[in-house]
Amino acid sequence: MRTAKSAPEGPPAAPSGARAARKRQAILEAAHRVFLREGFGAGVDLLAAEAGVSKVTLYNHFGSKENLFKEVIGRTLDEALGASESLIIDRLAESDDVRADLLAACRSWVSGLATPEVLALRDVIAGERRRFPALGEIWQERGPVRQHAALARALGRLDERGLLRIPDMELAVLQLSGLVLSPHLVYGSYGADMSASLADRLVEGGVDMFLARYGTGAAVPGK
Amino acid sequence: MRTAKSAPEGPPAAPSGARAARKRQAILEAAHRVFLREGFGAGVDLLAAEAGVSKVTLYNHFGSKENLFKEVIGRTLDEALGASESLIIDRLAESDDVRADLLAACRSWVSGLATPEVLALRDVIAGERRRFPALGEIWQERGPVRQHAALARALGRLDERGLLRIPDMELAVLQLSGLVLSPHLVYGSYGADMSASLADRLVEGGVDMFLARYGTGAAVPGK
DNA sequence: ACTGAACCGAACCGTATAGTTCAGTTCAGG
DNA sequence: CCTGAACTGAACTATACGGTTCGGTTCAGT
Structure with missing residues (x-):
């Protein structure tokens, strides 16, 4: 159960580990390409697809498109x-x-x-x-x-x-x-x-x- | 019936007349203010409201937000x-x-x-x-x-x-x-x-x- | 004063998008 | 090798917006 403990969870902590590092890197590289090509209007679905990653993973790592x-x-x-x-x-x-x-x-x-x-x-x-x-x-x-x-x-x-x-x-x-x-x-x-x-x-x-x-x-x- | 006549209606012709000229002017002035304040993302509803004009009138005059x-x-x-x-x-x-x-x-x-x-x-x-x-x-x-x-x-x-x-x-x-x-x-x-x-x-x-x-x-x- | 163009407002359509939830799968470290 | 963290995909929520439709009202030119 992840929502336990107590209240003050500010930044919910990005995933860690070897696999997570690879995914994170893939997201950043894809986002670099896509944002340059399409602007900030690029959809999160597209960003995730281009990174070969699910949308959920993207949000787990960065929290929002703006971040x-x-x-x-x-x-x-x-x-x-x-x-x-x-x-x-x-x-x-x-x-x-x-x-x-x-x-x-x-x-x-x-x-x-x-x-x-x-x-x-x-x-x-x-x-x-x-x-x-x-x-x-x-x-x-x-x-x-x-x-x-x-x-x-x-x-x-x-x-x-x-x-x-x-x-x-x-x-x-x-x-x-x-x-x-x-x-x-x-x-x-x-x-x-x-x-x-x-x-x-x-x-x-x-x-x-x-x-x-x-x-x-x-x-x-x-x- | 406005959609009669024949086919080639390119720009459907903006409204004319004294009242239309006033409305058109009001829309342009409001759009000037709103676009400068809010950017192109400003909603058409807001543009029309700020001009004291219905959305339909706005479209009759200009056809699209881009125009x-x-x-x-x-x-x-x-x-x-x-x-x-x-x-x-x-x-x-x-x-x-x-x-x-x-x-x-x-x-x-x-x-x-x-x-x-x-x-x-x-x-x-x-x-x-x-x-x-x-x-x-x-x-x-x-x-x-x-x-x-x-x-x-x-x-x-x-x-x-x-x-x-x-x-x-x-x-x-x-x-x-x-x-x-x-x-x-x-x-x-x-x-x-x-x-x-x-x-x-x-x-x-x-x-x-x-x-x-x-x-x-x-x-x-x-x- | 009448007639039709121009207007209103509100509902409506279709689409697009940020972000969430969830049940089930993969992977990596101890 | 096993356990839990991390990941997947797909459905779902909620919202926002551009543009259209429509029944009814106002105005201006003749």
């Missing part, structure tokens, strides 16, 4: 931002060739986020924000906020080292993001994707514009 | 973009003080689009794009595409007149948009709105960055 979606958001963002986050941004901070490393960081940043999958997920979340505010909060926290913090840290370090001069860091971060990334987010939301050529011109042109404004003479070694 | 929403999108964008479109952009083309007029154009542009209502509508459309692609197309066509065309025309004219030098117009338009407008669209999608101070720094900083890159000596008269 499952939250997990998927977190995983997707970690995957999309992991590369540029620690790898590139931290390397940028101690760079000796700011232009080259800033270009690399921005390329990685854009290629991680400006994919049809991530853009579609972003739109789904934006559209569902009114009904499920928690989704938007998770996205914001594990996405833009984290990324901007990392970028601000790296740029601040470059300022300290005299390679850049940035009087208004909040503004500078938004500007860099606006120059190299935002066009993808804003104009990729309507299905019309961007040519690779234009994407590249955005990164190069944006970085040059950024350095023309905030660079010091010391920013490029060979020049 | 009604399309009308609302068009009206909202015309209202949001009308000011900056013809008024400012055309004035910018023949400007003698590019910095001042570009600042004015951008301020008008941002203040028209970066309102909670327009941002919310944008999110709703983005989220519903999978189910109703026509909504996204209307938004894109009557919004960004039109606006970018006007901006490109004005900047092209300034190039002709020797006040700017813009080798890649497509890139330049995206950059200006990215600098002054995109941060609102991208980071306003999560409820966290932007301080007036930051919005102003974005416009001023963005225009200066833009002119530093594309301006010629002739761009500012007094200098």
